[in-house]
Amino acid sequence: GQQLNQSPQSMFIQEGEDVSMNCTSSSIFNTWLWYKQDPGEGPVLLIALYKAGELTSNGRLTAQFGITRKDSFLNISASIPSDVGIYFCAGRAPGTYKYIFGTGTRLKVLA
């Protein structure tokens, strides 16, 4: 099925470092979502974005809806060991019901 391009695919970082990841699409979306998935569990919503240019924070997480409506970014500041997991972006095109998911960014935090 169709998927977004999400990068990086994986990253190892030191505890306390900031993390950035992004998703790009070939088509315009009107909603961007960012999820975190822990092993053996379903994804949990972190941040939802509904307007181009929107910048939203949730604790140490900040996400932005790109002004072109074809990309989105997620930043995690001052990472901690429990940030480990897989982060997925998801976008929904205008007039559609379904979300298209990115391929995921696997984050590992070294204490």
Added chain:
Amino acid sequence: GAGVSQSPSNKVTEKGKDVELRCDPISGHTALYWYRQSLGQGLEFLIYFQGNSAPDKSGLPSDRFSAERTGGSVSTLTIQRTQQEDSAVYLCASSLEGGREETQYFGPGTRLLVL
């Protein structure tokens, strides 16, 4: 229940057998989604329900896959004559009305292994 529940949590079956996966959405949520997640991959949309009808079933990979929802609540995803490539985690999500600013809540998934 407080969240989306799915059963069984794990299912091992032989190639060619039929399987049924169940999803109990959050009470009152009219929108329900099924996704498939292969190992190390993102989520692949399968089907969307609004109430008991499915306005978007474009993600079902073949006619061996079908889903129904009754009473605007429980949904079952049926895979007939399972193949090894059907092995994946099947995730269900629900939202209040499926509208533009609706948050999807996911269940823990059913891990299907076809031998």
